[in-house]
Every structure is written in C-alpha cells, then in structure tokens.
Amino acid sequence: MSKKYHIETSPVPPRCARVGKYGIVDWREDCARCHNCVKKACVYDRHRQELEYIRNLNEVDALFFDCMGCFSCVQECTKGLLSLSRNPVYERMGNTYWTPDIIHTTWLQAESAKIPVSGAGYRGRFSGPGFDSMWTDMSEIVRPTRDGIHGREYISTSVDIGRKPAFLTFDVGESSTTMGTIVDNPMPLIIDMMPSEYSLPTLEPAILAAAKNTELIALIDARQWPQLCETAMPYLKHIAFYLENGAALIEPEILKQTRLVEISDGNDVVKRIADIKNIHPQIVVAVRVELTSHGIERAIKLGQMDIEVIHLVADLNGNEIGTDTPRFLKDMVRHIHNALIEKGHRDEVTLIAGGGIALAEHMAKGIICGADLVSINLPLLVGLECHLCKRCEPGMSCPAKLDNVETDYCVGRMTNLIAAWHGQLTEVMGAMGMREIRRLRGEVGRAMFYEDLEEQIFGKLFGSRKPA
Amino acid sequence: MANFSVPENQLKELLPAQTMATRVPQYQCDRTVRPAPPRYRNEISKYIIRRSDQCIRCGKCAAICPQQVHIRKPGYEYFAEGRYHACIGPSCENTDNYCVAKCPQGALEITENPMIEALGDYRWPSDMILATWKMAESGDVPPAEYGYEYEYGDSGGGFDKLRLKFPKTPAVVLGLDEIDTSLELNRRDDGRPRIKIDVPWYGGGMSFGSVSNTTQLAKARAAVAWNTFTCTGEGGYMERLRPYDDHVITQVATGLFGVREETIQRVPIVEFKYAQGAKPGLGGHLLGDKNTISVSRMREAVKGISLFSPFPFHSVYSIEDHMKHIDWIKHINRRALVSTKVSTPTDVDMVAVGSYYAGTHIIHIDGGYGGTGAAPDIAKKNIAMPIEYAIPKVHGFLEAEGVRDGITLIASGGIRNPYDVAKAIALGADGVVIGTAELIALGCVRCTRCESGRGCPRSIATTDAELAPQMDLDWATQRVVNLYNAWRKELVCILGKLGLRSVKELRGRTDLLLHMDYTSGKEQS
Numbered sequence: 001m002s003k004k005y006h007i008e009t010s011p012v013p014p015r016c017a018r019v020g021k022y023g024i025v026d027w028r029e030d031c032a033r034c035h036n037c038v039k040k041a042c043v044y045d046r047h048r049q050e051l052e053y054i055r056n057l058n059e060v061d062a063l064f065f066d067c068m069g070c071f072s073c074v075q076e077c078t079k080g081l082l083s084l085s086r087n088p089v090y091e092r093m094g095n096t097y098w099t100p101d102i103i104h105t106t107w108l109q110a111e112s113a114k115i116p117v118s119g120a121g122y123r124g125r126f127s128g129p130g131f132d133s134m135w136t137d138m139s140e141i142v143r144p145t146r147d148g149i150h151g152r153e154y155i156s157t158s159v160d161i162g163r164k165p166a167f168l169t170f171d172v173g174e175s176s177t178t179m180g181t182i183v184d185n186p187m188p189l190i191i192d193m194m195p196s197e198y199s200l201p202t203l204e205p206a207i208l209a210a211a212k213n214t215e216l217i218a219l220i221d222a223r224q225w226p227q228l229c230e231t232a233m234p235y236l237k238h239i240a241f242y243l244e245n246g247a248a249l250i251e252p253e254i255l256k257q258t259r260l261v262e263i264s265d266g267n268d269v270v271k272r273i274a275d276i277k278n279i280h281p282q283i284v285v286a287v288r289v290e291l292t293s294h295g296i297e298r299a300i301k302l303g304q305m306d307i308e309v310i311h312l313v314a315d316l317n318g319n320e321i322g323t324d325t326p327r328f329l330k331d332m333v334r335h336i337h338n339a340l341i342e343k344g345h346r347d348e349v350t351l352i353a354g355g356g357i358a359l360a361e362h363m364a365k366g367i368i369c370g371a372d373l374v375s376i377n378l379p380l381l382v383g384l385e386c387h388l389c390k391r392c393e394p395g396m397s398c399p400a401k402l403d404n405v406e407t408d409y410c411v412g413r414m415t416n417l418i419a420a421w422h423g424q425l426t427e428v429m430g431a432m433g434m435r436e437i438r439r440l441r442g443e444v445g446r447a448m449f450y451e452d453l454e455e456q457i458f459g460k461l462f463g464s465r466k467p468a
Numbered sequence: 469m470a471n472f473s474v475p476e477n478q479l480k481e482l483l484p485a486q487t488m489a490t491r492v493p494q495y496q497c498d499r500t501v502r503p504a505p506p507r508y509r510n511e512i513s514k515y516i517i518r519r520s521d522q523c524i525r526c527g528k529c530a531a532i533c534p535q536q537v538h539i540r541k542p543g544y545e546y547f548a549e550g551r552y553h554a555c556i557g558p559s560c561e562n563t564d565n566y567c568v569a570k571c572p573q574g575a576l577e578i579t580e581n582p583m584i585e586a587l588g589d590y591r592w593p594s595d596m597i598l599a600t601w602k603m604a605e606s607g608d609v610p611p612a613e614y615g616y617e618y619e620y621g622d623s624g625g626g627f628d629k630l631r632l633k634f635p636k637t638p639a640v641v642l643g644l645d646e647i648d649t650s651l652e653l654n655r656r657d658d659g660r661p662r663i664k665i666d667v668p669w670y671g672g673g674m675s676f677g678s679v680s681n682t683t684q685l686a687k688a689r690a691a692v693a694w695n696t697f698t699c700t701g702e703g704g705y706m707e708r709l710r711p712y713d714d715h716v717i718t719q720v721a722t723g724l725f726g727v728r729e730e731t732i733q734r735v736p737i738v739e740f741k742y743a744q745g746a747k748p749g750l751g752g753h754l755l756g757d758k759n760t761i762s763v764s765r766m767r768e769a770v771k772g773i774s775l776f777s778p779f780p781f782h783s784v785y786s787i788e789d790h791m792k793h794i795d796w797i798k799h800i801n802r803r804a805l806v807s808t809k810v811s812t813p814t815d816v817d818m819v820a821v822g823s824y825y826a827g828t829h830i831i832h833i834d835g836g837y838g839g840t841g842a843a844p845d846i847a848k849k850n851i852a853m854p855i856e857y858a859i860p861k862v863h864g865f866l867e868a869e870g871v872r873d874g875i876t877l878i879a880s881g882g883i884r885n886p887y888d889v890a891k892a893i894a895l896g897a898d899g900v901v902i903g904t905a906e907l908i909a910l911g912c913v914r915c916t917r918c919e920s921g922r923g924c925p926r927s928i929a930t931t932d933a934e935l936a937p938q939m940d941l942d943w944a945t946q947r948v949v950n951l952y953n954a955w956r957k958e959l960v961c962i963l964g965k966l967g968l969r970s971v972k973e974l975r976g977r978t979d980l981l982l983h984m985d986y987t988s989g990k991e992q993s
Contacts, residue, residue, distance in 0.1 A: 043921070043925040126623040139780075427846060
C-alpha cells in the first residue's frame with residue numbers, strides 16, 4: 001500500500017497575548033477579597049493567571065483576555081462587581097469578510113493543528129452572503145452512490161494539476177495515448193502569493209518550508225527569485241514561479257527543477273506557454289486570470305484554447321474585481337465550470353479558484369462549485385497572529401510583531417493550519433460519503449443552495465420573494 | 469404513567485411476558501409550578517438601576533417596588549445590590565410604582581444592562597435566554613411589560629422570519645381548558661400501545677457523559693410530571709434512570725454504548741439514532757477529558773480516551789437493513805414503539821418514507837443547526853439543511869405518498885420556544901424534540917464550552933466530580949417542570965388565538981404562517 005498523506009505537526013504557541021472575544025471588567029473598589037472568582041467560580045483558572053501576570057510583567061503570554069465567557073465569576077461575585085463584555089479589540093479585527101471569528105479560529109488551528117470542536121449548536125446566522133449561502137449535503141442511509149464503509153485514512157484528498165486525456169487510445173492492445181504531465185497535489189490547495197497590501201514580513205522562505213512539510217506548491221513571483229535563490233534552492237520542487245507579462249524567464253536549469261509555472265494573462269499566452277515548454281517540456285503551465293468584469297468570459301475562452309490550468313483570482317474577499325455589483329467567487333466559478341462543461345472542454349483544463357478562501361469549508365465549497373482546487377494566501381498570514389489591520393508599513397506597529405519573526409514559528413504555524421484544514425476536509429468528505437476529492441468537483445448534488453431551498457420549499461408556501 | 473390504550477395482555481406477539489415488564493417501582497412527580505429562583509448570586513438582568521449619590525436612603529423605592537428589586541437588609545442603612553433581574557424596566561413608567569419617578573431625590577435611573585451584549589448569539593439572543601430563565605423560574609412566560617423579545621431570534625431566516633398569522637378574532641372562542649395539546653405517538657394500527665403524551669414535545673437524547681447525572685434525572689422527572697419522554701442519548705442507560713423507565717426512550721446509536729437487550733426491554737420507545745443535526749454524517753464525539761471514571765464504566769470503555777461513534781450503522785446500508793434493525797427491536801420488546809432519528813440531507817423525504825415502510829412509528833428529523841455536546845465547527849454550520857426546510861419537505865412527501873397518517877413526524881434542531889413549536893407544527897410536524905431550551909432553563913449561557921476539559925462551567929454538561937454536584941436535582945427538576953408549564957400555557961394561548969381546538973388541527977397549516985421576506989406576507993401585514 002502506498003504511503004498515506006500525513007502532515008507532521010506539533011503545537012506552536014502564540015507569541016502575543018491572545019485577543020479573546022470576551023473580557024471580564026472588574027473594578028476592584030469595594031471588592032470583599034473573598035476570592036470566589038479566583039478560587040471557585042472560574043473553572044479555567046483565568047483570574048489566578050491574571051494575578052500571576054500582574055505580579056510578573058515579564059510574562060508575555062498573558063491570558064487574561066482569554067475569558068471563555070461563561071459568566072460564572074460574574075454571577076458568583078459576592079458583591080456583584082464583575083461584568084462581562086465583548087472585547088472591543090476583538091470586534092475591531094479584520095473586516096466584514098474576514099470576521100473576528102474567522103481570524104480567531106485560524107489562530108487556534110495554527111496553534112494546535114486540530115479541527116475546531118465546540119459544544120452547543122450553531123450560533124451564527126441562518127445563511128449569509130458568499131459561501132454562507134450553501135450547505136453541503138450528507139449521506140444518510142439508502143444512498144446508492146455512497147462509497148461504503150471507510151475510515152478517514154482511506155479518504156483521498158489528492159488532485160491532479162494539468163491535462164488529463166479525455167480518453168485512451170489503444171494500438172494492438174497497447175495504450176498509444178501520450179500522457180501529458182500532471183502534477184499530483186496531495187490536497188486541493190496551493191499557496192498563492194501574498195497580496196501587496198499585506199507586505200510584512202518577507203514570508204517566502206517560511207511559506208516554502210511549509211509547502212515542503214505539507215507537500216504542496218507555493219507560487220513565488222519570479223522577480224523575487226534573485227533575493228530568494230540562496231535559501232529557496234532546496235524547495236524548488238514546491239515552487240511554482242509566477243511570470244508577469246514581460247518579466248524575464250527564470251534560468252532554464254532552475255525552471256527545469258520545478259513542476260508548475262504560472263503566467264499572467266495576455267494576448268500572447270499561447271506563445272509564452274510554447275516558449276516555456278520549449279525549455280522544460282514536462283512543466284505544467286497555468287494562466288492567472290483576474291476575475292474582473294471580463295474575467296469569466298476570458299476564462300471560458302482560455303478553457304477552449306489549449307490551456308492546461310487556469311487560476312481564477314477574485315479579490316481578497318472573493319468578489320469580482322472592479323465592478324459596482326460584484327458577483328461572488330462561488331457563483332463565478334460555477335458559471336465558468338458549467339460553461340466549460342457545455343462546450344465540452346471541462347476535463348481538459350484544471351481550474352484553481354482563489355480569493356476569499358478563508359476557512360476550510362470554503363475549500364470544500366469551492367470545489368463543489370466547480371474548482372479542482374483552491375488557492376490561499378491570507379489564512380497563512382492570519383495563522384501568524386496577524387489581525388489583518390494593514391499596519392504593515394515599516395515604522396507602524398504591527399500588533400503581531402511580524403516585522404521580527406522567526407522562521408520556525410512561521411513554518412510551524414502554517415503547517416499546523418494546513419493540517420487542520422486537511423482534517424476538516426476529510427471530516428466533511430466523510431459526512432458526504434465521498435472517498436475522493438476529485439469526485440467532489442462540480443458535484444452540486446452534494447450541496448444545497450439557499451436560493452434553491454427557499455424557492456423550492458418556502459416559495460411554494462409563501463409566494464414570491466420580495467425584491468432585496 | 470404513559471397511556472397504554474391496549475392492555476399489554478392483548479398483544480399478539482410470541483415473546484415471553486417478562487420482556488415487557490417494568491421491574492422497579494416508578495417515580496411519581498407532579499407538575500405543580502413552584503418558584504425556582506436563579507441559583508447564582510447575581511442573576512444577569514436586562515435592566516440595571518443606577519443610584520446616584522443624591523440618594524438619601526429614605527427607602528421609598530424599596531417600599532413601592534412590587535418586584536422587590538431594591539434591597540435594604542434589616543438593620544442596614546445602605547442598599548445592597550438590587551435584584552435587577554426582577555425589574556420590568558422602563559415600561560414600569562406606566563404604573564404607580566415607578567421608582568425613578570417616585571424617588572424624591574431623582575436619584576434613580578433605569579438603563580439597559582450593557583453586559584447583555586455579551587450574552588447570547590444570533591440564534592439565542594439575550595432576550596430569549598433571559599425569557600427562558602424567567603419561564604423556568606416562574607412557570608409562566610414573562611409578562612409583556614418586561615419587554616423580552618423571545619418569540620424569535622436574529623438569525624435572519626427560517627423560524628426567525630416566520631410569523632403566526634393571528635386573526636383579529638378567532639373563528640371560535642375557546643376556553644383555555646378546551647384546548648388539547650396531547651400528541652399520539654403510534655399511528656400504525658399494529659397492536660402496539662397507543663402512547664399519548666400530554667405536550668407535543670419530548671426531551672432530546674443527551675448522554676450521560678455529555679451531561680451530568682443531575683441534568684439527565686431532572687429531564688426524566690420533568691418527563692414524568694408532564695407525561696412525556698426523555699431520551700438516554702447514546703451513553704448508556706444509567707441504573708438511576710430505572711425509576712423513570714416508563715418515560716424514557718432508549719437510544720440505540722452507532723456506538724451502541726450500554727445498549728443491551730435488557731435496556732431495550734425497559735422502555736416504551738426505542739430510538740435509532742442514524743445521525744445528529746449538529747454533525748450529520750459524523751458519529752458521536754465525547755472528548756477524552758469528559759470520559760471520567762463513571763462515564764467510562766457506563767460506556768464500558770477506557771477512562772480518558774476520546775470516544776467516537778462510527779458513522780453510519782455499519783449494518784445498515786439500505787432501507788431493508790433498516791427494517792431488519794426495527795424488526796430486531798420489535799422482537800426484543802413487544803410493547804415498544806420505534807423512533808428513527810435522522811438528519812436532514814436533501815433526500816430526507818425519501819428516507820422518511822423508506823423508514824415508514826420499514827415499520828418505524830416515529831420519524832424524527834434533526835435539522836442542520838441542532839444542538840450538541842461536541843461537534844466540529846465545520847459540521848455544525850455546513851452540513852445538511854435547516855429544519856425549517858426539512859419539515860414541509862418531509863410532511864409534503866409523506867402526504868403525497870399517502871402515508872402521512874401512519875407515522876408521527878417529530879422535528880428538532882432549533883426549537884427554542886413555544887412559538888417555534890407552533891411554527892414547526894404548522895409547517896407539518898406532529899411534534900418536536902427539545903434539548904437546548906431545557907439546558908438554558910438550568911442556567912446554560914451557551915458559552916459553547918460543553919466539550920472540553922472538565923466540561924461545562926455551569927455544572928450542566930459535565931461529569932466532573934467537583935462541578936457536577938453544584939446543581940441541585942430538585943431545583944433542576946422544578947426548573948424544567950416550570951419551563952414545560954410555561955411552554956404549554958403559551959402554546960394553548962397561541963392555539964386559542966388561532967381558534968384551534970388542538971395541536972392536531974395546527975399540523976400542516978402553513979396558511980397560518982407568513983414569511984417576512986415573501987410578498988404574501990406583505991398582503992397579510
């Protein structure tokens with residue numbers, strides 16, 4: 001039996017005080033010194049830890065913001081002096097898409113590499129924009145397509161990047177098909193370049209090491225290669241160079257050691273691909289298509305040309321770029337996927353979807369919508385305790401102190417995060433009764449969409465929906 | 469006692485008589501409402517009263533407040549921390565007892581408690597939690613003047629967007645005692661007992677391990693008091709539950725913890741749990757820390773090891789296999805009704821019909837946003853459909869197949885208050901199963917920390933030797949009994965306002981519902 005895909009992880013504690021959702025507000029005037037809060041009420045021992053912290057200010061891992069919000073001390077305080085409040089620092093983190101809850105869960109996953117588990121039912125909204133308007137389906141009894149009994153270790157999350165032949169040809173019993181090169185990626189994920197607005201720090205060496213640990217591929221802008229080449233040489237197998245239009249090609253002997261390369265879109269893509277293939281015939285070439293108002297059209301066109309891989313990139317929040325009423329990544333990917341099926345070209349091209357992939361669930365949902373795999377960048381940065389505050393300019397104070405960060409810490413946190421995502425992907429695939437991630441691509445039968453359910457069920461009962 | 473309309477000796481099946489026997493004396497518990505005040509020193513309140521230093525301690529506020537919010541202990545000059553949770557807030561202005569107006573010094577001010585922002589979430593907003601506490605305390609829904617908006621949450625869809633359409637005057641004016649809230653659970657004419665419960669809900673499965681002994685027993689006692697049921701969950705059948713056998717559902721889940729022929733024979737209903745709404749497609753999940761000595765003994769497992777139940781039943785891959793399971797239970801216990809608990813995938817309607825033909829009495833659908841002691845976050849939010857969609861889907865399909873009246877449809881996974889009960893029934897369910905609401909009644913604040921370490925800091929969902937005993941069984945029982953009373957009373961009011969004589973008449977009456985996002989709603993409002 002071949003080796004199972006497994007990511008080695010170990011916990012990597014945070015470097016900064018955690019920003020928790022709740023804080024206990026406590027004004028000590030009139031405190032009876034009964035110690036109920038310290039000794040009895042807090043089962044998490046937070047009050048005592050806070051006292052320790054105050055005694056010894058050198059301790060940086062202050063936990064006192066890490067209140068679990070159980071109200072026990074508030075309700076047990078002899079004098080009713082304590083109150084619980086939402087932490088304003090927590091509420092300020094991120095933005096409307098990258099919510100504080102997303103940032104917080106990413107931190108915990110990067111720390112522990114564990115699947116987040118909690119008690120009580122779902123606390124959030126019924127549905128929402130973007131990926132929150134779909135649910136994955138699950139497999140109950142009587143599912144003829146069910147893969148049968150299997151443990152998580154038998155679920156394959158491996159995907160191929162590159163051209164697969166539509167059919168095999170045989171010549172006197174021997175296969176006469178010439179197979180193109182495909183890159184086997186053990187998880188439907190590649191690491192995209194960090195966006196320029198999040199410029200601190202230079203993470204590439206850590207990203208490459210994490211890519212090696214997780215056996216994934218990371219995109220590196222070829223213009224950075226001169227600065228990187230010394231440290232990055234051992235990771236060439238996990239690098240895919242990104243070649244901007246007009247950028248100089250990487251030296252052939254370097255390029256030949258990589259498996260995937262990505263080029264920017266342009267009128268001369270076919271020629272540029274040919275140039276690259278001339279140097280390294282076995283390389284797989286992806287074309288990066290920004291999902292602007294012409295993005296969908298362009299992607300469908302490229303899909304009908306002889307392009308192996310299309311990397312669709314929405315903005316950081318998963319929205320169409322540069323339009324007033326942007327469509328969301330999931331809808332754009334569905335559109336492109338369906339159009340390519342209709343035109344009979346879907347299986348000739350690999351679609352990578354990026355932008356707005358913030359949680360492990362988005363990976364599964366993106367694939368259900370038609371992508372073969374997804375690309376991420378910001379989650380890895382968030383894994384390093386980043387608040388997404390964009391205070392990255394030199395001289396500004398980064399709350400995560402990322403201007404001075406050790407590589408081991410970065411590699412460990414990124415590896416942990418990817419491992420936690422992998423674990424969650426297998427959980428959700430297990431629930432769906434899917435044994436292979438490749439089979440999930442475009443499998444909208446394993447998903448339910450808010451608009452469809454509303455129309456099919458409530459539409460019948462309550463008439464038509466009011467315009468939004 | 470559950471109501472067995474067919475005497476046991478008339479059953480025709482060929483099994484020895486002792487398979488039906490209840491072997492220990494059964495506990496009796498009445499449904500009298502008694503005050504069950506909060507167990508914490510400082511109850512969280514919606515309003516607080518600020519007292520400025522203008523106060524001359526004349527004591528007038530304490531004298532006039534009928535809710536006894538202001539406390540000055542005998543012999544003390546200064547006021548103690550008030551019972552703010554009893555304060556009815558600014559609406560008191562319309563009464564003669566408004567302390568703010570009556571204070572000769574103008575020293576008092578009522579404001580909303582800023583702390584309630586930290587309580588609750590979209591599905592259970594703070595008002596709904598506080599109102600549930602009030603119901604558990606007093607046995608009645610909080611009077612309107614408290615201003616609790618507990619009928620719906622802020623989730624922005626499903627129950628929270630549905631409203632009951634009350635006519636200006638009901639078609640028939642009914643006395644409250646004329647309205648029937650009972651629910652018959654066996655609709656198959658198969659000679660098995662025609663069990664009837666007095667309220668259209670029963671308690672959901674919570675295992676020993678996920679919750680404490682006290683929590684389980686309090687639920688069981690309330691089930692006795694209200695002639696309904698509670699369910700063991702999948703953690704085995706505690707010996708201490710035996711005096712409640714007649715009101716217990718034995719759950720047979722994939723882990724088969726503590727499932728024996730004998731525990732199946734004790735009870736009037738046996739439930740197969742195929743899936744759970746919070747984690748459809750995944751098995752049960754008890755993290756190692758909560759697997760204490762007593763739990764491990766109960767589950768016949770090793771202490772401290774995380775216990776995962778497999779998914780699915782590895783002996784069931786078709787409706788025929790499912791039927792085999794049901795036959796097995798029916799054979800072992802000849803008075804038992806069988807319930808099948810499933811989650812809500814897109815083909816839940818097919819599953820329900822299949823289950824009917826396999827011989828189940830109750831089809832219990834648990835929606836995608838259901839409660840849990842521990843579930844991966846990715847599962848809680850993303851797998852299977854919310855119950856609001858599943859109920860009409862299943863109800864409609866069962867009707868179309870012509871089998872609707874042969875099966876009892878029970879819904880769960882987000883039933884939070886009597887309005888949700890009414891809405892679920894109007895969408896097509898016969899009754900509901902509740903879980904989280906009972907825990908809220910016991911003082912849960914939904915901090916979501918049920919799963920880890922020593923478990924629940926509020927002593928509800930824990931088996932920790934120090935934490936669990938902090939909740940008193942009699943108090944807990946009374947809280948749940950009171951909650952049931954408040955729900956039933958409100959449900960009767962709802963039915964009365966709709967002019968319906970019974971819960972049965974409400975089933976499937978989607979014409980009595982409106983959805984705020986749909987145009988037909990506009991016409992009605």
